[in-house]
Amino acid sequence: MESLRELAKNHILGNPTRLAIMLYLLPRDRVLFKDLLGVLELTPGNLDSHLRALQTAGYVEVYKVIADRPRTAVRITEKGAEETGKYLRTLKGILSSL
Amino acid sequence: MEDVKALRETLERVEGRLIAAGKVYSAMNFAFWLTVMAIYYALEGVVNMRGAASTVYWSGAILIGIPLTIRIWRRFERLCATSHPGAGRAGRGTAIQIALAWVLGSVIGFFVIPSMTAIGVNADVRFATGLLSFIGIALLSQWLITTGGRSEFEMIPAFLLPAIAIPVVWNMESGAITWAGFVIVTGFSITILWYLYSAFKAIVR
Numbered sequence: 001m002e003s004l005r006e007l008a009k010n011h012i013l014g015n016p017t018r019l020a021i022m023l024y025l026l027p028r029d030r031v032l033f034k035d036l037l038g039v040l041e042l043t044p045g046n047l048d049s050h051l052r053a054l055q056t057a058g059y060v061e062v063y064k065v066i067a068d069r070p071r072t073a074v075r076i077t078e079k080g081a082e083e084t085g086k087y088l089r090t091l092k093g094i095l096s097s098l
Numbered sequence: 099m100e101d102v103k104a105l106r107e108t109l110e111r112v113e114g115r116l117i118a119a120g121k122v123y124s125a126m127n128f129a130f131w132l133t134v135m136a137i138y139y140a141l142e143g144v145v146n147m148r149g150a151a152s153t154v155y156w157s158g159a160i161l162i163g164i165p166l167t168i169r170i171w172r173r174f175e176r177l178c179a180t181s182h183p184g185a186g187r188a189g190r191g192t193a194i195q196i197a198l199a200w201v202l203g204s205v206i207g208f209f210v211i212p213s214m215t216a217i218g219v220n221a222d223v224r225f226a227t228g229l230l231s232f233i234g235i236a237l238l239s240q241w242l243i244t245t246g247g248r249s250e251f252e253m254i255p256a257f258l259l260p261a262i263a264i265p266v267v268w269n270m271e272s273g274a275i276t277w278a279g280f281v282i283v284t285g286f287s288i289t290i291l292w293y294l295y296s297a298f299k300a301i302v303r
Contacts, residue, residue: 023112027119027177029169076176085179088113095106 007094012057013087017042018050022059022084025076032065033072059083110303113181118297120177121252125293127170128256132286134159139279192243199239207232219271226267226274233282234261252292259285 013019020040025031037047051074054060059080065073076084138155141147147155211217211228237257241250263281267274 023116026116026180027123027173029173081176082179085176088109088180092106092109092113095102095109098102 007087007090010083010087012053012059013084015050015053017046018054019084019087021047021050021054021074022076022080025060025074026081026084028076030065030073030075032067033062033074036074054080114300114303116177116180117300120174121293121297121300123170123174123177124250124252125290125297127167128286128290128293130163130166132283132290134163135279135283135286139276195243196240199243200236202239203232203234203236206235217268222272223267223270223274226270226278227264229275229278230260230264230267230281233257233285234264252289252296255288255292256285259288 007014013022017040021036024036024039033044033047033051036042037044040047042050051060051062055062057080058077061075061077063073063075065071067073138147138152141155145151207228207230211231212221212224214224217224217227234257237253238261241247241253241257244250245253260278260282263278267278267281270277
């Protein structure tokens, strides 16, 4: 029950799209906004709003890079990686006990 | 209950892919050092790599290799934290311990053993013994510090083979350095293969 409560408390990763963004970022150093759009099949506005939520929570950093042209890049933070790992472990623990 | 089963399977697939990514990163780390060693041997056939050239080469490799290794290691830790409770970013203490393990290995391997004239019949044998000891001590210590000897068994050939080869190289009369180098290359290659096998196993499990 305690794990369930803990899981329910995380409003950031409780959203499947945000969890998917974090899972995609986890093994990578940085991802371009346009690549995330293609992978997750979201609209730019929708992805932007999810990234803002993740950025506010301190899970990701959004910054500008020069690729083929100026692009927006997203990087996972240590806190984001830690919280995603914790979330996955809790979720797995709950599912295993069911 | 069907939904729970489907979610559990999805989660296991995700976890498998994250574990696989971690294994591939570890393999990349060993592959980098394997490439550095292979280039050294290739250059040795063209230019004299003894003395200053060797020092410059290995200093350059270390300068590039250490930041790369740290970067790969950070990603690996991140991925481990998704499946192992208690795993996560190693603190400064662990990093210092790993650095000390490499310093200890290099002191024993490159200073203590080569100065012991009772070992081997010539300086080449002493250097080869030292080289194998350096890799054996440093990697074994790193493995014990980071895993406590409970996981990442893929790393074992990288330090076990050089350690086993010490008594053999000790009694060699010629070609000791080249042979020691190839033993290290073999150990690293097996480790890389094992990591890649583990990665595929994690994906298809």
